[in-house]
Amino acid sequence: MKNFALIGAAGYIAPRHMRAIRDTGSKLTTAYDINDSVGVIDSLAPEASFFTNFEEFYEHAQILRRDELQALHYFSVCSPNHLHHAHIAAGLRLGCDVICEKPLVPTPDLWRELCLIEQETGRRVFNILQLRHHEAIVLLRKKVAAAPCSSKFDVDLTYITSRGKWYAASWKGDHRKSFGIATNIGVHFFDMLYFIFGNLQRSELHYSEDTKAGGYLEYQRARVRWFLSIDANDLPKQALGEKSTFRNISVDGEALEFSEGFTELHTVSYQEILAGRGYGLQDVRHCIETVHGIRNATPRITSTDNIHPAVSSLIRHSV
Template sequence: MKNFALIGAAGYIAPRHMRAIKDTGNRLSVAYDINDSVGIIDSLAPGAEFFTAFESFYEHGHQLKRSPSSALDYVSICSPNHLHHPHIAAGLRLGCDVICEKPLVPTPDLLDELERVERESGKRVFTILQLRHHEAILRLREKVANAPADTKFDVDLTYITSRGRWYAASWKGDPRKSFGVATNIGVHFFDMLHFIFGRVRSNVVHHSSDDKAAGFLEYERARVRWFLSIDAGDLPDEVKGKKTTYRSIVVNEEELEFSEGFTDLHTVSYQEILAGRGYGLADARQAVETVHVIRTAQPSPAHSDSHPFLKRLSS
């Protein structure tokens, strides 16, 4: 049984990490968040210590090191995006391996810095890339791998997840903290595309605003038109009033069905990490580089490689 700490215990994604820790037969020893709405702990780890001051949490982690039976083995991080880098570094310096939600960091330079802290501490950083464990994604990856080497797939990626006014008032609506909508809701899709179709060859942005982004990516094995949005007005007419989220991946005019199978992917990710097969900093680099370019690029005029949904914005 491994001892875990959790940073960001009041966040949306934290319960999935708590469940994964429990379901893999391990112990959540201590949790931290500046907010105290963490009643979910009662059903998953009622014995865990809890702190709302990081200094107290960090000191407690050091105290636990005095006994081999209580020393922390892992720190799991579910804090806001802009805090991932300092929280990862703190976990490594506590003498723990770290499991962090995506995006790990906003820039390749910060990945380089974390590699240095890994070497200094002798510990590892792992990230949750749950789509790499989704059965439909794995089947598509195998199909691409088995296709003739010169085959180039045409892909349309569309993801619209409606967010209310609270979003703009939260850290997620602040690009200094979330790093923008393409990073906050899109980074795992860009990792998925890299996982299936290889390295990025071209990265063009056609639209970038507070609530949506779109562009074109060419990979070794695919040409991808992508559109990401948190604006309910972008939902297709057949979905409006019925669902608040629309997720679509079309490969060579064939819809990829992957609406199901997400429930336990965090637990699968933990199982793989604990078995020594987790995804680390090197695995996260391509997606970090992709969203860094998207975030800093000057949008180009839409053209034939533009996502079809862009036409609706100008109509």
Template sequence: MKNFALIGAAGYIAPRHMHAIKDTGNRLAVAYDVNDSVGIIDSISPESEFFTEFERFLEHGYKLKRDVATALNYVSVCTPNYLHHSHIAAGLRLGCDVICEKPLVPTPEMLDELAAVEKETGKRVFNILQLRHHAAILKLRDTVAAASKDTKFDVELTYITSRGKWYAESWKGDPRKSFGIATNIGVHFYDMLHFIFGKLQQNVVHYSGESKAAGYLEYEHARVRWFLSIDANDLPDEVKGKKSTYRNIDISGEQLEFSEGFTDLHTTSYKEILAGRGYGLDDARHCIETVNVIRTAKIAVMGADAHPYAKRLRT
């Protein structure tokens, strides 16, 4: 049984980590969040210590190190994007391996800094890249691998996940903290595309706004037109009023259906990490480089490579 700490216990994704810790036969020893809306802990790990001040959380972690039976083995990070780097580094310096949500950090330079802290501490950072464990995606990856080496699939990726007015008032609506729409809701798709189709060869941005972004990515084995949005007005007419989310990935005329099968992917990720097969800094680098370029790129003129939804927008 390993001892875990959880940073960001009040967040949306935290319960998946709590369940993953429990379901892999491990113990959530201590949790931290500036907010105290963490009643979910009672149904998963009611004996866990909890702090709302980071200094007290850290001090408790150092005290636990005095006894090998209580010392923390892992720190799981579920905090807002802009805090990931500092919380990962703190976990490493506590003498723990660290498991962190996406996006790991916003820039390749920050990845390099974490690699330096890994070297200093002898501990490792693991990124939750759960789509790499999804059965439908693994099947598609095998299909692409079996195709001839010069094959390039035509891919159209559309992801619209409606968000209310609260979003703009939260850290997610502040690009200094979330790093923008493409990073916040798109990073796992970019990792998925790289995982399936190989190295990125071209990265073009056609639109970038507060609520949506669009562009073109070319990989070794795919040409991808993508559109991401949190604006309900972008939902297709056949979906409006019925669903708040629309996810569509068309691959050379065939739909990739992966709306199901997400329930246990965090637990699967934890099992892989605990077995020594987790995804580390080098695995995360490709998608971090991708979103870093998207955030800083000049807007390109839309052509045939633009997503159909993007063509309806003004740059």
């Protein structure tokens, strides 16, 4: 049994980590969040110590190191994006391996800094790349691997997940903290595309504003037109009034069905990490570089063939 600490216990994604800790036979002993709305702990880890002050949390973790039975083995980081680097570093320096949500860090420079801290501490950083464990994604990867090496697939990626006015008022609406739409909600899919289609060869940004973005990515085995949005007005007509989220990936015109099968993927990720098969810093480097490039690009269209249909529609209506 491994002892866990969790940072960001009041966040949306934290309960999935708490369940994964419990369901892998480990124990959440210590949790921290500046917000005390953490009643979910009662059903998942009622004995866990809880802190709303980081200094007290850190000191408590230091004291636990003196007792072999209570010492922490893992840090789970579910805090806002801009705090990931500092919290990962704190976990490593406490002698723990760290499991962190995406995006791990926003820039290649911070990624390299984590590599140095890993070397200094002898501990490891693992990223939750749950889509790599989704059955439909695994099957598509096998299909691509079996196709002739010279072939490239044409892919359209569309992800629209409606968010209300609260989003803009939260840390997620602050680009200094979330790093924008392409990073906050796109990094999951950019990792998936790399996992399936290989190294990124070309990236174009066609459209970017606070609530939506779109562009073109070319991988070793695919040409990808992508569009991400949190604006309900971008939902297709068939989804309006019925669903708040529209997720679609088509490969050579054939839709990939992966709307189900997400609920247990954090637990699977934890099982793999605890078994020594987790995704570490080298695995996540590519998507950090991808979103960093998108975030620093200027929207520009070089070919109408590469534009996602949703972006084309937005450009038409803005003229």
